[in-house]
Amino acid sequence: MVRRLVAARQGRYRRGSEGGFTGTIEQVAGTSGGLRGMNGTQRKLAAGLVAGFLTIVALIMIANAESSIADLHASGAHIRPDLVWSWEWTSMIAWLSVYPLLWFGVATIRPPRFSWPLIAAALVIGSLIASGWHIGVMVVLRRIYYDAVGQGPYHFFGVVDDRLLYEFRKDFATYLQFIIIAAVGQWLIARAATPPNADASPRTLAVADGAVTHLVPVEEIESIASAGNYVEIAWGPRTLLHRATLAAVEAELGEAFLRIHRGRLVRRAAIRRIEIDKSGDFTVELASGAMLRGSRRYRPAD
Numbered sequence: 414m415v416r417r418l419v420a421a422r423q424g425r426y427r428r429g430s431e432g433g434f435t436g437t438i439e440q441v442a443g444t445s446g447g448l449r450g451m452n453g454t455q456r457k458l459a460a461g462l463v464a465g466f467l468t469i470v471a472l473i474m475i476a477n478a479e480s481s482i483a484d485l486h487a488s489g490a491h492i493r494p495d496l497v498w499s500w501e502w503t504s505m506i507a508w509l510s511v512y513p514l515l516w517f518g519v520a521t522i523r524p525p526r527f528s529w530p531l532i533a534a535a536l537v538i539g540s541l542i543a544s545g546w547h548i549g550v551m552v553v554l555r556r557i558y559y560d561a562v563g564q565g566p567y568h569f570f571g572v573v574d575d576r577l578l579y580e581f582r583k584d585f586a587t588y589l590q591f592i593i594i595a596a597v598g599q600w601l602i603a604r605a606a607t608p609p610n611a612d613a614s615p616r617t618l619a620v621a622d623g624a625v626t627h628l629v630p631v632e633e634i635e636s637i638a639s640a641g642n643y644v645e646i647a648w649g650p651r652t653l654l655h656r657a658t659l660a661a662v663e664a665e666l667g668e669a670f671l672r673i674h675r676g677r678l679v680r681r682a683a684i685r686r687i688e689i690d691k692s693g694d695f696t697v698e699l700a701s702g703a704m705l706r707g708s709r710r711y712r713p714a715d
Contacts, residue, residue: 451602452605454605455602455605458601458602458605459598459602462598462601462602466594466598470505470508470509473505474501474502474505477501478497478498478500478501481497481500481501482494482497485497493564495562496559496562496564499554499555499558499559500555503550503551503554503555503558504547504551506550506551506554507546507547507548507549507550507551507554508547508587508591510546510550511543511546511547511550512591512595514542514543514546515539515543515588515591515592515595516595516599518535518539519592519595519596519599520595520599522535523596536592539588539592540581540584540585540588540589541581543584543588544580544581544584544585544588547580547584548569548577548580548584552567552569555567555569616630616631616632617629617630617631618631618634618646618655618662618665618666620646620653620655621655621656622653622654627648627653629646629648629653631666631669631680632680632682633648633649634646634647634648634680635647635648635679635680635683635699635700635701635703636677636678636679636680636683636699636703636705637659637662637670637677637678637679638659638676638677638678639658639659639675639676639677640654642656642658643655643656643657644657644658644659644662647701647703659676659677659678662678663678666678668681669681669682671684672711673695673697673705673706673707673708673711674705674706674707674708674711675708675710675711677705677707679697679699679705683699683700683701684697684698684699684700685698685699685700686698687707689712692709693709693712694706694707694708694709695707695709695712
């Protein structure tokens, strides 16, 4: 148990001169959940959003390609199907290559950090940049593909009048869709950072004291010790006697508390330091300054 606590709190130990261990555990403020501050729920949600987004993009690409092939065939135009497919996959690759920039822009340029006029201006400027990037990457990829399959040079201009304006009108619609997807995705991920019961009342433990029942906030309990058919609860400067077994209280409080001795629990978040002597037993220092002894039975073998 001590090892798990050390891993969770990023502790560090050094071997003493007599073969025992001494050291400290420092509580580090930060965001739980690992990569880039996301918790497990956020990571799963982000993975699902990415998978869904790529699936939708693939379906749109397939639908557009098959529709274009059918329209060209109906009009009597003879264009190889692989070339029609190349128009779609090069366009999608170009959009996917610029999407990280769009995601970053949505995360950075947003209210209340920026005023709405500035956001509108950034939206317009961003559309020009995104469209220019999309067209440039798309044209390069198509020229490479056309040369690779022996089709000859790919010509971007001359097919449609005002080709840049024509492409920008199409790109702007796609750009707005991608911006909306990014905004919704970031909102969902941020929302997942807050547990569903975050706004609920703090968790409490009901402790009867004669005619009075104390609703003790669990986060204010520092340690709990067995006392026969009762347990002694250290709550700030007070010690409350609660009729329950230590095992029952441990099961009720869950992972927030750690058993350091056959007859004692401590709240994990209250631990400030652990000192381990050469016998394997250890001393736990709590936030209040209390020093409690722990048994080597409750720490795994090294």
